[in-house]
Structures are given as C-alpha cells and as structure tokens.
Amino acid sequence: MRKTELLSPAKDKETAFAAIDCGADAVYIGGANFGARKNASNSLEDIKEVVDYAHKFRVKVFVTVNTILTDEELEDALKLVQNYDKIGVDAILVQDMGLLYRLMELGLSIPIHASTQCDNRTMEKICFFNDIGLSRVVLARELSLSQIKEIHEKNPELELETFIHGALCVSYSGQCYLSQYIGGRSANRGECAQPCRKKYIVKDENGKIYKYNYPLCLKDFNASNHVKELIENGVYSFKIEGRLKDINYVKNIVSYYRKLLDNYSEKSSSGKSVCNFIPNPEKSFNRGFTDYFLKSRGNCYSPDTPKSVGEYLGKVSDVNKNVIKLVTKSCLLPQDGLCYFSADGFDGFLVNKIIASEKGIITFSANKSTCLKTGDKLYRNSDIEFEKKLSLPVKRQIGVSVKLTDKIELIDEDGYSITSEFPSNEVSEKQDMMNETFIKQFSKTGDSDFYITDIRLDKDIPFMRVSAINQLRRDLLEMLMEKRIKGYKREVQKPMHIVPFYQKEVDYRANVHNKTAEEFYNKCGCIVKEYSPETSFPKHSVELMRTKHCIKYALNMCKAPVNLMLQNEKGVNYPLKFDCKNCEMCVLSPG
Numbered sequence: 155m156r157k158t159e160l161l162s163p164a165k166d167k168e169t170a171f172a173a174i175d176c177g178a179d180a181v182y183i184g185g186a187n188f189g190a191r192k193n194a195s196n197s198l199e200d201i202k203e204v205v206d207y208a209h210k211f212r213v214k215v216f217v218t219v220n221t222i223l224t225d226e227e228l229e230d231a232l233k234l235v236q237n238y239d240k241i242g243v244d245a246i247l248v249q250d251m252g253l254l255y256r257l258m259e260l261g262l263s264i265p266i267h268a269s270t271q272c273d274n275r276t277m278e279k280i281c282f283f284n285d286i287g288l289s290r291v292v293l294a295r296e297l298s299l300s301q302i303k304e305i306h307e308k309n310p311e312l313e314l315e316t317f318i319h320g321a322l323c324v325s326y327s328g329q330c331y332l333s334q335y336i337g338g339r340s341a342n343r344g345e346c347a348q349p350c351r352k353k354y355i356v357k358d359e360n361g362k363i364y365k366y367n368y369p370l371c372l373k374d375f376n377a378s379n380h381v382k383e384l385i386e387n388g389v390y391s392f393k394i395e396g397r398l399k400d401i402n403y404v405k406n407i408v409s410y411y412r413k414l415l416d417n418y419s420e421k422s423s424s425g426k427s428v429c430n431f432i433p434n435p436e437k438s439f440n441r442g443f444t445d446y447f448l449k450s451r452g453n454c455y456s457p458d459t460p461k462s463v464g465e466y467l468g469k470v471s472d473v474n475k476n477v478i479k480l481v482t483k484s485c486l487l488p489q490d491g492l493c494y495f496s497a498d499g500f501d502g503f504l505v506n507k508i509i510a511s512e513k514g515i516i517t518f519s520a521n522k523s524t525c526l527k528t529g530d531k532l533y534r535n536s537d538i539e540f541e542k543k544l545s546l547p548v549k550r551q552i553g554v555s556v557k558l559t560d561k562i563e564l565i566d567e568d569g570y571s572i573t574s575e576f577p578s579n580e581v582s583e584k585q586d587m588m589n590e591t592f593i594k595q596f597s598k599t600g601d602s603d604f605y606i607t608d609i610r611l612d613k614d615i616p617f618m619r620v621s622a623i624n625q626l627r628r629d630l631l632e633m634l635m636e637k638r639i640k641g642y643k644r645e646v647q648k649p650m651h652i653v654p655f656y657q658k659e660v661d662y663r664a665n666v667h668n669k670t671a672e673e674f675y676n677k678c679g680c681i682v683k684e685y686s687p688e689t690s691f692p693k694h695s696v697e698l699m700r701t702k703h704c705i706k707y708a709l710n711m712c713k714a715p716v717n718l719m720l721q722n723e724k725g726v727n728y729p730l731k732f733d734c735k736n737c738e739m740c741v742l743s744p745g
Contacts (some may be wrong), residue, residue, distance in 0.1 A: 155418065155419045155420050156385060156419050156420070157390075157419060157420045157421070157422045158179075158385060158389070158390060158391070158392060158415055158418075158419040158420070158421070158422065159179040159180050159214075159315075159390055159391040159392065159421075159422045160177065160178050160179045160180070160392050160394075160408065160411055160412055160415055160421065161178065161179065161180045161181070161182060161216075161315065161391050161392060161393040161394065162176075162178035162180070162181050162182075162394050162404060162407075162408045163181070163182060163183075163320075163394055163395065163396040163397040163399060163404065164181045164182065164183040164204070164397065164404070165183075165184075165191075165194040165397050165398055165399065165400075166183075166194070166196060166200070167183075167196065167200040167201075167203055167204050168401060169400075169401045169404050170183055170204040170207075170208070170215075171204070171207060172401050172404055172405050172408075172548070173404050173405075173408050174207060174208055174211060174213050174550060175427060175547075175548040175549060175550045176404070176405050176408040176409045176412065176427050176429065176548050176550075177408055177409060177412030177421070177426075177427040177550070178213060178408050178412070178423075179213060179214070179421050179422045179423040180213060180214040180215070180216060180244070180391070180422075180423075181204065181208065181213065181214075181215055181216070182215075182216040182217070182218060182247065182393075182397070183196055183201060183204060183215065183216070183217055183218070183397070184196060184217070184218045184397060185198070185201060185217050185218070185219065185234060185238070186198065186234070187227075187230065187231070187234065188218075188219045188220075188221050188223065188227070188230075188231050188234065188344075189217075189218040189219065189220065189221065189344055189397075191218070191344055191397045191398055192343075192344035192345050193398060194397040194398055198237055198238075198241065201215070201217060201238070201241065201243065202241045202242075205241055205242045205243060205244075206242075206639075209242065209639065209642045210552075210603055210635060210638060210639065211423050211424050211425045211550060211552065211603075212422070212423045212424045212568065212642070213423045214244035214245070214423075215242075215243050215244050216243070216244060216245045216246065216247060216267065217238050217243050217245075217246050217247070218246070218247045218269070218397075219231055219234065219235060219238075219246050219247065219248055219253065220247045220248055220249040220250075220269035220271050221249060221250065221271075221342060221343050221344045222249060222250045222340075222342045222343060222665050222667035222668075222671075222686060222688065223250045223252060223253055223667060223668055224667060224668055225668045225669055225670070227668075228250075228252055228253060228256065228668055228670060231250075231253055232253070232256055232257070232260070235253075235257065235262065235264065236260075236262065238264060239262050239263060239264040242644060243264060244264075244265065244644055244645065245264065245265040245266065245267050245289060245290070245645075246264060246265075246266060246267070247267045247268075247269040247292065248266055248267070248268065248269060248272075249269045249271035249272055249328065249342070249665070250665075250667065250668070250671060251664075251666070251670075251671040251674045251675065252666075252667070252668040252669070252670030252671035252672075252673075252674060253670075254266065254286075254674065255670055255671070255673065255674035255677075256670060257650075258286075258650045258651070258652075261649070261650075262647065263644075263646045263647055264644075264647060265289035265290070265645055265646070265647040266288055266289060266647055266650075267288065267289060267290040267291070267292060267315070268283045268288050268290070268291045268292060269292055269327075269328075270292040270293070270294060270295070270317070270327040270328070271327050271328040271342065272291075272292075272328060273294065273326055273327060273328040273329055273663075274291050274292060274293050274294050275293075275294035275296060275297060275326055277304065277305060277308060278656040278657075279656070280293075280305050280308075280309060280312070281308060281309060281656075282653065282655060282656055283312075284309040284311075284312045285653040286650050286651065286652070286653055287647075287648050287649060287650035287651060288312075288650070289313060289645070289647055289648070290312070290313035290314070290315055290390075290391070291312060291313075291314060291315070292315045292316075292393065293305070293314060293315065293316045293317075294326060294327060295316075295317050295322060295323070295327070295375060295446060296326065296446065296447050296702045297316070297447070298447050298448055298449070298450075299380065299383050299384070299387055299448050299449065300387075302314065302316065302384065302387045302388065302389060303387035303388060305388070306387060306388025306389075307388070310388075313390045313391065314388055314389050314390055314391070315389070315390065315391035315392075315393055316377075316384065316389045316391070316392065316393065317375060317377075317393045317394075317395055318375070318377045318378070318381070318384075318392040318393060318394060318411060319374075319375055319376055319377065319378070319394045319395065319407055319411065319435065320374060320375055320394055320395025320396045320399075320407075321372075321374055321375070321395050321396070321441075322372040322373070322374065322375050322395075322444075322446065322454070323341075323350070324350045324370045324371070324372050324699065324701045324703050325350070325699035325700060325701050326699075326700055326701065326702075328342060328665060329663060329697075329699060329700050330346070330350075330698070330699045331687045331691075331696070331697075331698045331699065332349045332350065332698040332699055332741060333345070333346045333347045333348070333349050334687055334688055334691070335687070335691065335698055335743055336349055340687075340688045342665055342667075342686065342688060343688060349370075349722075350370040350371060350372075350699075351368065351370075351371050351460035352368070352370075352460075352722065352723070353367055353368060353722075353723060354366075354368070354369050354370065354720040354721060354722055354728075355720070355721040356369050356705060356709075356718060356719075356720060357718070357719060357721060358716045358717060358718055358719075359716070359717045359719075364709055364718075366457050366705070366708070366709065367457060367458060367459075367499070368456065368457050368458065368459065368460055369455075369457060369705050369708075369720060370701075370703070370720075370741075371441070371455065371456045371457065371459075371460045372441070372444070372454055372455055372456060372703060373440075373441050373442040373443055373444040373453075373454055373455065373456045374439075374440045374441050374442065374443055374444070375395070375443070375444065375445070375446055376435060376440075376443035376444065376445065377445055377446075377448060378410075378411070378414055378435070379445060380445060380448050380449075381411075381414055381415060381417075381418055382417075382418045385418055385419055392411065392415065394407050394408065394411065399439065402438070402541060402544040402545065403438045403439055405429075405544050405548065406431070406433050406434065406435065406437065406438045406544055407433070407435055407438060409427070409429050409431070409433035409548075410433035410434065410435050412427065413433065424552050424566075424567055424568055425550045425551055425552040425553070425567075425603075426550065426551060426553070426605075427548055427549070427550045428548065428549065429548050430543055430546045430548070431540065431543040431544055431546075434465070434540075436464065436465035436466075437464065437465055437534075437537050437540050439462040439464075439535075440462055440463060440464065441456040441459070441460065441461070441462065441463055442456055442463050446702075447702055451702075451707065451737065454703060455703060455708050457708070458495055458499065458500055459495075459499070459500035461493075461500060461535075462535045463493065463533050463535060464491075464493065464533045464534045464535030464536070464537075465484075465533060465534050465535075465537075466531065466532075466533055467480060467482045467484050467486075467492070467532045467533060467534050468480055468481045468482030468483070468484070468531075468532060469481055469529055469530065469531055469532070470526050470527070470528055470529065470530045470531075470532060471515060471528060472528060473524075473526045473527060473528060475523065476506070476519050476520040476521075476522065476523055476524065477509065477517065477518070477519050477520075478517070478518055478519070478520060478524075478526060479515055479516070479517050480515065480516050480517075480518070480532055481514055481515055482514065482515075482516060482532075483514060484534070485511075485516075485539075486505050486508060486511075486516050486518060486534075487505065487508070487538050487539055488504075488505050488506060488507055488508065488538075489504055489505060489536075489538050490504070490505045490534055490536060490537060490538055491503075491504055491505075491534065491535050491536030492504070492505060492520075492532050492533065492534055492535075493532075493533050493534075493535050494524075494526060494530050494531065494532050494533065495530075495531070496525045496526070496527075496530065497525075498525055501524065501525065502535065503520045503521055503522050503524055504520070504521040504522075505518050505519075505520065505521070506518070506519040506520055506521040507519045549601065550603075551599070551602070551603055551604055551605040552566050552567055552568075552603055552604050552605070552638075553566065553567040553604075553605060553606075553607040554566045554567075554599075554604045554605070554606055554607060554631070554634065555606075555607050555608050555609075555610075556596060556606060556608070556609040556610065557610045557612070558592075558609070558610065558611045558612060558613060558615065559612045559613050560576075560613060561573050561574060561575055561576070562574045562575075562576065562626075562630065564630055564631070564634050566604070566634060566638065567607075568638070570634060570637050570638050570641060571634075572630060572633050572634050572637060574626075574630055574633075576615075576616050576618075577618070577622060577626060578616045578617060578618050578622070579616050580616050580617040581616060581617065582614070582615065582616065582617040583617075585614050585615075588614070588615050588616075588617060588618070589611055589614060589615050591620065591623070592615045592618065592623055593609050593611070595620055595623040595624055595627070596609060596623060596626075596627050597609065598624070598627070599627070599631065602628075602631055603631075603635060604631050604634070604635075652674075652677050652678055653678065654678055654679045655675060655678035655679055655680040657680055658679070658680060658681065659680060659681040659682070659683050660675060660680055660681075660682055660683065661683045661684045662684040662685065662686055662687050662692055662696065663697070664682065664686075665686045665688075666682050666684075666685050666686055666689075667685065667686045667688055667689055672685075695729075695742050695743050695744070695745050696742070696743050697731075697740045697741070697742060698728065698740075698741045698742060698743050699740070699741045700738055700739070700740050701738065701739050701740075701741075702737065702738060702739075703739065704732065704737065704738070704739040705718060705730065705739060706718065706732055706739070707737075712734070717729070717730075718730045720741065726744060727744060728741050728742060728743070728744060729741075729742045729744070729745070730742070
C-alpha cells in the first residue's frame with residue numbers, strides 16, 4: 155500500500171502531544187506571529203518541545219507563516235522562519251509571495267508548502283508552484299475528485315495535501331474580504347471575525363424576503379467516505395481543519411481517521427496508539443456533515459444555525475411539560491446536552507434526570523421548558539460520558555523485537571538496533587524459571603516510548619536479579635531512543651527559481667501587501683494593478699468573496715431571473731452576483 159500522511163491541527167503544545175499520541179503522522183501549529191489563526195500562537199520554545207517529541211515517532215511538525223505581511227513585518231517573518239529551521243521544524247506554510255521570494259533568495263533547507271490561503275484551485279496556479287520548486291501545495295477545499303486526479307497526473311512529483319475534515323470557509327481560501335470590509339479584521343492577516351456565520355436577510359430587488367437565516371453558513375466537511383478514492387487520485391497528506399479546536403476534538407477526530415487511513419495505506423510515521431474510546435466524529439463539534447464538491451453539488455449549507463448539532467439520537471414520542479419520551483438506540487445521562495430545530499429556530503437544553511429506560515424508549519426530564527413536540531428530532535451535542543473517556547491519556551509506542559544469544563539485540567520497527575553484552579555470566583540454577591522471569595520483566599515497558607513485540611531466546615539467560623533486568627531494559631531502550639533521535643533526517647527543500655506567471659496582470663485578489671511581493675510578480679512577468687484590500691480597500695465595488703456555495707441553488711431558483719442581495723443586521727445590503735457558467739456566487743461590496 156502507498157504511504158499517506160494524517161495531518162492534525164494543534165492550537166498549543168498539549169494538543170500537539172495529544173494528536174501525536176492518537177496517531178497523527180504530522181501536526182501543524184502556529185508560531186508567535188504571522189499565522190492565519192491569531193488566537194492560536196505558540197512560543198519558539200513550545201514548538202521546539204513539540205518537534206523533539208514528534209520526531210521520536212517520525213512525526214513531522216509544520217508551522218504556519220501564512221498571513222500576508224507588511225514591508226516592516228517581512229524581516230521579522232524571515233528571522234522567525236530561520237529559527238524554525240534551526241530547531242528542526244519539518245516545513246512552513248506560506249501565503250505571502252514576498253516572503254516566498256525572500257526565502258527563495260536565502261535558500262534555506264526547510265521545506266516550503268503553499269498554504270490553501272494561496273487560492274490553490276486552478277491547474278495553472280498549482281503548476282506554477284510546482285515549477286517554482288515548492289515541496290507541497292495545499293489544495294482548495296472546493297476541488298472535485300476528478301480535478302484532484304488531473305492535478306496529480308500533471309504534477310506527479312508534487313506532494314498534494316487536501317482537507318479531509320472540519321469547518322468550511324464559504325469563500326475560496328485567501329479570497330474573502332468580508333471581515334476586512336466590515337470591521338478591518340482581515341482573514342488574510344489571521345483575524346477573521348467569521349461574518350459568514352452571522353444572520354442575514356436574503357431579499358430581491360423588489361423587497362421580497364426569502365427565509366434563510368444563515369445563508370453563508372456551511373456544514374462541516376467530512377470526506378471519510380472518499381478516503382480510498384483520494385489516495386488513488388494522488389493525495390498524500392490528509393488534513394484535519396481546526397487550529398482553534400479543543401484537545402478532545404483533536405483526539406477524537408485524529409483517532410477516527412487514523413483507523414480509517416490504516417485500511418487503505420501505510421502511515422508515514424512510527425508506533426501504534428491504543429485509545430480508551432471508540433472514535434466517532436458525530437460526537438465532536440459539527441454543524442452536520444457534507445462531502446462538499448468531491449463528487450457533485452449537494453446540500454452543503456447549514457441555514458438554521460452556525461452552532462454544533464452533534465449526533466442524531468431519535469424522535470420524540472411524547473412531551474409533558476419538561477418530561478420527554480425519546481425513541482432511540484442510544485443511552486443518555488444527566489448533564490448530556492441535547493438540541494433540536496423548531497419553528498422558532500435552534501434551541502437546546504441539558505438532561506436533568508433519567509426517569510425510565512426500556513424497549514428503546516428513554517423518559518427523562520429537561521432542565522428547562524422546551525418547545526418540543528411529538529415527532530421532533532433530537533440531537534446530542536454534548537456527551538458527558540464520551541468526553542470523560544476522551545480525557546483519559548492515550549499512549550503511543552514503537553514496536554521493538556528482542557533477540558538473545560550471547561548478547562542482547564534490540565531492533566525497532568524502523569530498523570534501528572543496538573547490541574549489548576549481558577551484565578552477568580553467572581549460570582542460573584533454575585534455568586527455565588530464569589528464562590521466564592527475564593521474558594516477563596523485559597516485556598514490561600510501562601509508560602516508555604516502546605513496547606516489546608517479541609522476545610526470541612536462542613540461548614539460556616545468565617542469572618540476573620529482577621532489579622538488574624529492569625535496569626537493563628530501561629538502559630537499552632534509552633540507548634535505542636537516542637539512536638533514533640540522532641538518525642532522524644528532515645527532508646530538504648529543493649532549489650527554487652523564478653518562472654513565468656500564468657497571468658499578465660493581477661488585481662487586489664493576488665493579496666500583494668508589500669513591495670517584495672510586487673517585485674516577485676514583476677520578476678515572473680506579471681504586473682500588479684492593485685495592492686491588497688488590507689493596504690487600501692478599492693473604492694469601486696469588488697468581490698468580497700467568491701464561493702461555490704450558491705444561494706440561488708439552495709433556494710431552488712437557478713433559472714429565476716431575479717437579483718438577490720444579503721442584508722445584515724445593520725441594514726447594509728450586499729449585492730449577489732451569480733456566475734452560472736462556472737456555478738459560482740459572489741458577494742459584492744455595496745455600490
């Protein structure tokens with residue numbers, strides 16, 4: 155089977171450790187500055203701890219430097235990347251072409267990945283990055299399976315990374331300026347206020363209103379049914395979204411995709427993880443799931459709420475004040491969080507007390523009055539028992555085989571080995587018992603980073619006290635880990651060079667935010683007509699976002715000759731433009 159990479163988010167070092175323990179092949183984490191999630195930053199010292207822990211298991215660590223930068227910030231960003239290079243970070247993700255240009259000039263050894271913020275949705279863009287010499291491209295979420303296959307066939311040596319799970323930006327990544335326009339909080343600068351999750355009125359030019367509370371809110375991505383096809387179509391790295399997600403979310407989702415990927419590919423790291431829970435993505439934060447555009451256009455929107463829906467439990471069979479009967483195959487506990495959709499919107503409550511549970515019907519009381527009625531569907535978005543199980547530690551360990559002749563030889567699953575003499579030559583009076591004792595004690599690796607897969611005795615063991623066997627085991631495993639750490643080799647960025655850009659000119663959507671980025675495009679034979687909206691917002695009406703999600707399609711109005719707009723809570727109208735040829739929608743700035 156092909157090797158693949160399961161790539162997990164980490165908002166901090168504790169989450170990174172948990173992701174690694176649960177089976178991630180790589181983690182991506184934000185540094186002190188210049189990451190696209192400003193509220194998920196980490197010190198150089200913390201990242202170094204993550205790197206040291208990860209590399210024991212041959213897990214890679216990527217750091218995000220994927221915001222656009224001012225001229226003044228560029229030098230600080232370069233110094234930061236150089237520090238990441240020194241501490242052994244395996245790659246950085248970039249968006250700013252000025253930073254990329256300076257890194258090309260410096261020729262550092264640290265690999266560079268083109269962040270999804272680079273708007274990697276066309277063959278031309280991806281071929282451009284491949285021709286430059288980048289190590290990897292993170293594909294746009296909107297690409298179909300067939301498009302991914304075509305990209306791989308055109309660029310067979312380029313590593314392709316694609317999202318597999320998590321929240322969806324409604325706009326093409328790197329092309330959303332709504333947050334910047336509304337309040338000066340730029341998505342391209344790591345400060346997105348998520349206006350796409352807010353309420354809007356959908357109306358036409360005649361004032362007719364269409365009921366659609368959250369018209370820009372999407373469900374969460376879940377590509378678990380397409381893992382095999384994605385591997386076959388050339389995807390190497392499977393990325394989980396969520397650098398702001400909590401540690402339990404990461405443990406659950408990483409464990410789920412670890413098990414799934416292992417059915418179709420070999421992992422690119424070492425060791426095995428044993429969890430105390432059965433992973434289930436429906437039990438972690440989700441707005442309902444969609445496979446987005448991998449196969450075809452479908453129901454990808456969440457028009458009723460931007461909040462977590464969780465897992466479906468069943469239908470209400472009776473309601474009497476705050477006492478509810480639910481037909482379900484699941485178990486409930488007091489303090490579980492339940493939610494439902496009603497004519498008044500989305501609401502939730504806690505389970506107060508379980509009154510009875512028999513024959514698939516649970517009777518319980520709610521902690522507040524509800525608008526539930528017979529036939530309503532109930533969901534659980536907080537499972538107390540599952541969260542408790544998630545909080546238990548998970549240990550990842552590397553397999554080691556032990557061979558005993560005149561010496562002791564330890565060989566781990568990656569082929570690293572050490573050999574040692576026995577500390578004693580004294581013949582045992584009870585040889586069979588001595589052999590059994592040695593095997594029993596040497597197999598007790600406890601909380602170390604190793605577990606013993608097998609012990610082969612080709613010769614009787616000399617007499618050793620139990621304490622001596624235990625100390626020998628600890629010493630040899632420590633020596634083996636030292637050898638593993640010294641033997642780790644980071645991949646090296648291949649030489650990069652300037653190539654012609656596929657367009658003759660670019661506008662504000664190229665996100666040029668500094669003079670070096672403009673110089674880069676000029677060197678590539680491209681004229682920069684406008685700087686980024688973060689530099690100076692264009693005076694003319696512009697696309698605040700372009701999206702594959704289409705409100706006309708969602709309202710079943712594709713062929714209706716009507717002009718629609720979004721009106722926010724302050725009464726500001728945002729015209730919508732529909733590019734039906736490409737099946738895309740644009741939210742425009744007010745005229």
